[in-house]
Amino acid sequence: MEGEKNLVDKARKGNSEAFGSLYDYYLPRIYRFVLFKVSHKQQAEDITQHTFMKAWENIGSYKPQGHPFGSWLYRIARNSVIDHYRKDQPLIDIEEVAPEALGIDNSLISGLEIKLNLEKVLRAIRELNQVEQDVLIMRFVEDLPHDEVARAVQKSENAVKVIQHRALKKLKDNLSKR
């Protein structure tokens, strides 16, 4: 993000407008990440709001250290999702995994085959473990580089590459069974 460091510095000093700009840029990313994890629109909205609220309240303790602000946000979002599952294990209605229910633009999934494939992919992702889901979403949905994913999931870059390879293989196997 252009001028992110400057915005973060201002936000750390309590400038709400600066944090607002960071919010506008990162909201869709964090929202998507949470949505794929919980597969429930309302819960995804609640967790996303909670993530940004925590980030804003604790921005004074954030130390940039040259890393993108997003890594910190993803980490808060991951912990918020874990907390959410710890509190109450929600039952996922399989219909909620359908692209329309998740809010995917219908114009992008015009063909029936593409729509069905997308549904299959979403369901197959849910069969992966938490860190495998995190790595696949961050790498292939959000196009984050390995080092940024590594910081967000608190693992080494090599570990992330191994997880990515394993997760893709598992996803492929899951899809071939369907």
Add this chain to the structure above:
Amino acid sequence: MREENIIKHLSTLKSIQPDADFARSARTTILYRSEPRSVHSFGLRQSLSSTLSIGLVVMLFVFVAIGGVASVLRTPISPTLSGVDEASLASEAGSVNQTIDTHLKDVAYTPGDTNRLAMAAPDESINPDEEIDLLLTQAKGY
């Protein structure tokens, strides 16, 4: 499905956007109904925790230096063993023994009659045979 197709499908998920109303209302809630905790409070918390850590280390060091666990276990449950004068303890024990021996000798010299229990008979001058005769005579009288 091939790996390239899976990645292609995953990248189409990027089109998902949060609801505009949600984005607006959440922004307002976050920015205007909450505020960041001051940097000073984080700094204060950090300095307090580091001070506490240093304090605990110093206390532990002092604790070990003055004898540690051994001194705690020694008092007050068990007596202190260091610095006991064995000679004075032995002489004290000897004097206690002597006192007990003296009392035992006193008991040995005391006449046996004084230790006897008083007999139940009210009058010691009456011979037991005479007493029986008296009782028989009284019985015949009935």
